[in-house]
Amino acid sequence: MGTVGKPLFGTDVTVVDGGDPVDPGATGEIVVSGPTITPGYLVEDGGDPDAVDGAGASTADAVEGGDASSTGSVGVN
Numbered sequence: 154m155g156t157v158g159k160p161l162f163g164t165d166v167t168v169v170d171g172g173d174p175v176d177p178g179a180t181g182e183i184v185v186s187g188p189t190i191t192p193g194y195l196v197e198d199g200g201d202p203d204a205v206d207g208a209g210a211s212t213a214d215a216v217e218g219g220d221a222s223s224t225g226s227v228g229v230n
Contacts, residue, residue, distance in 0.1 A: 163187050 160166045167174055168181035175181040 160185065161187070161189060164189060 164185055164187035167184045167186070168179070169175060169184050170179065170181045
């Protein structure tokens, strides 16, 4: 699985399952938060109002061994 690199300074990356952080080695979804993350999307323009919440933005990307990929699936942290 390829990597998309390291997060920008000030960006937090968390792997979650059902909104709760997972332990290392567990399967989960990548959620990013920080000052560069949009606070939401305009519903009028077809955006998903649930894509961003107080915990961050769900990327729906995979993780395996700590490297984030751009596969659009869920993987292992």
